[in-house]
Amino acid sequence: MTLETDDIQGLLIRGYGRLDGACYVPMQFTEARRTQQWLHALLPLITPASQSPEDQAVHLALTAEGFRQLGIPAEAVATFSRQFKEGMTEAHRQFVLGDVAQNAPTHWQWGGPGREPHAVLMLFARDQAALEALLAEQKTQWEAAGIVALSRLDTHKLPNFREHFGFNDSISQPIIRGLSKAEETPAWNTLAPGEFILGYPNQYDLFPDTPHVALAADPDGVLPDVPPETPPRPPAKDLGRNGSYLVFRQMSQDVPAFWQYLKAHSQEPGATPEAAAIGLGAKMVGRWPSGAPLTKTPDQDDPALAQDNDFLYWNDDFHGLKCPGGAHIRRSNPRDWLLTERSAQDSQEMVQKHRLLRRGRTYGPPLAPSMDPLDLMQAAPDGQERGIHFICFVSDIVRQFEFVQNAWIRFHKFGGAYDDSDPLVGTHYQEEGVVTDSFTVPARPFRRRYKQLPQFTHMQGGAYFFLPGLRALRYLATFPLR
Numbered sequence: 104m105t106l107e108t109d110d111i112q113g114l115l116i117r118g119y120g121r122l123d124g125a126c127y128v129p130m131q132f133t134e135a136r137r138t139q140q141w142l143h144a145l146l147p148l149i150t151p152a153s154q155s156p157e158d159q160a161v162h163l164a165l166t167a168e169g170f171r172q173l174g175i176p177a178e179a180v181a182t183f184s185r186q187f188k189e190g191m192t193e194a195h196r197q198f199v200l201g202d203v204a205q206n207a208p209t210h211w212q213w214g215g216p217g218r219e220p221h222a223v224l225m226l227f228a229r230d231q232a233a234l235e236a237l238l239a240e241q242k243t244q245w246e247a248a249g250i251v252a253l254s255r256l257d258t259h260k261l262p263n264f265r266e267h268f269g270f271n272d273s274i275s276q277p278i279i280r281g282l283s284k285a286e287e288t289p290a291w292n293t294l295a296p297g298e299f300i301l302g303y304p305n306q307y308d309l310f311p312d313t314p315h316v317a318l319a320a321d322p323d324g325v326l327p328d329v330p331p332e333t334p335p336r337p338p339a340k341d342l343g344r345n346g347s348y349l350v351f352r353q354m355s356q357d358v359p360a361f362w363q364y365l366k367a368h369s370q371e372p373g374a375t376p377e378a379a380a381i382g383l384g385a386k387m388v389g390r391w392p393s394g395a396p397l398t399k400t401p402d403q404d405d406p407a408l409a410q411d412n413d414f415l416y417w418n419d420d421f422h423g424l425k426c427p428g429g430a431h432i433r434r435s436n437p438r439d440w441l442l443t444e445r446s447a448q449d450s451q452e453m454v455q456k457h458r459l460l461r462r463g464r465t466y467g468p469p470l471a472p473s474m475d476p477l478d479l480m481q482a483a484p485d486g487q488e489r490g491i492h493f494i495c496f497v498s499d500i501v502r503q504f505e506f507v508q509n510a511w512i513r514f515h516k517f518g519g520a521y522d523d524s525d526p527l528v529g530t531h532y533q534e535e536g537v538v539t540d541s542f543t544v545p546a547r548p549f550r551r552r553y554k555q556l557p558q559f560t561h562m563q564g565g566a567y568f569f570l571p572g573l574r575a576l577r578y579l580a581t582f583p584l585r
């Protein structure tokens with residue numbers, strides 16, 4: 104099935120690696136009619152996936168409250184998924200995601216009580232000067248429409264695709280079947296488009312549920328029909344086609360705490376303290392700083408393998424002796440491992456239903472400009488905030504993002520562990536007999552247990568958005584307000 108790339112917003116297909124400048128503006132609308140006019144003027148700037156821009160890209164996603172504020176009928180908003188409508192900060196969901204205590208939305212810079220966005224405007228430009236010009240122009244437009252920016256979330260690229268702890272974070276992505284690269288990639292990593300884009304079959308060979316409006320609510324026929332293959336419902340117009348749910352989580356990273364912990368707990372006979380610290384960090388990530396996977400090179404970094412993503416776990420590393428089962432990349436994508444009493448094939452099919460298309464970028468200054476772990480571990484704490492604007496696209500928030508976050512990243516018994524959660528991004532605590540702040544490294548003759556891991560990342564903001572297709576945006580900009 105051919106992807107309608109003229110109607111899909113380009114961020115779903117590419118991460119704009121060559122557009123160095125980027126910033127996200129979470130915003131609140133104040134008046135439906137002026138917001139509609141603003142959206143109408145913005146439409147020609149929105150970048151479709153059929154273009155590969157050299158200069159700039161502009162994208163817009165909305166929250167459920169954003170659709171309501173725009174005046175979309177309540178019965179249409181009701182057709183979005185429950186998780187989206189309730190939002191990231193709903194009380195039960197805070198527990199599911201681990202957004203409690205220090206990570207609770209009441210502590211967030213945006214997205215928490217009173218600061219919930221209605222939309223996020225995402226701007227990309229070839230350099231910082233071009234970004235400033237684009238932003239200034241856009242600011243004039245949104246202010247004229249009475250729109251209030253909640254924050255300006257700048258992103259900065261770090262050398263060698265590193266994230267702030269010093270590891271390459273540009274490697275593993277699911278490939279969408281129907282895009283050209285799919286033929287070159289292994290079957291385990293080639294996913295049905297409906298896993299990430301609404302309007303196409305998913306891994307179950309079903310069309311994902313799609314938000315829709317009644318025929319009468321689209322008198323000019325701007326929207327396509329809901330696919331006939333979707334569950335029986337009265338004929339309706341498809342508001343979701345070529346769109347995707349966008350999960351946004353701003354997470355700060357405590358880089359000094361990370362490297363101090365590694366240095367203090369990683370003595371290895373025959374290794375320098377620095378090499379031992381990097382070795383333990385690599386066990387936590389599942390890749391070396393260059394990006395080389397431990398499954399392929401367990402004992403030392405090998406920059407020649409920096410972009411290597413062609414590995415599985417069942418045959419090569421069933422017991423996690425190379426890449427621990429609890430490492431960040433093995434928890435967030437166990438590939439063909441996990442249903443250990445079943446088979447690699449069963450595991451692979453299960454894991455394929457919980458994949459995320461990531462589009463995150465880092466923010467804040469590097470602790471050491473080189474981003475070399477040797478420099479990062481020597482650098483003194485500077486009190487600056489830095490971290491990741493974690494962004495991922497899914498067609499089903501609960502089956503994909505929330506499942507990965509809750510059952511894999513947070514779960515303290517994941518893969519046969521006892522007291523562990525994800526060493527990088529899990530919530531580490533000891534409470535009422537539950538311990539989640541350990542990290543286990545399988546080894547022979549004895550496994551190693553690292554205890555009392557501090558919290559290395561903290562939530563600073565977030566929300567569930569929907570990134571509509573271009574026709575749906577045009578509908579939002581033109582549908583008759585009551």
Ligand code: HEM
Binds near residue numbers: 491504
């Ligand atoms: C501060 C926060 C985070 C940091 C520093 C971080 C860091 C990393 C690094 C270094 C990699 C390896 C590079 C790659 O495979 O592309 C990676 C991969 C990955 N991360 Fe994260 N991450 C963070 C948050 C998250 C969160 C919140 C999730 C999901 C809920 C997540 C899901 C993934 C996935 C799915 C992969 C790819 C795994 C694979 O396919 O092998 N990450 N991350």
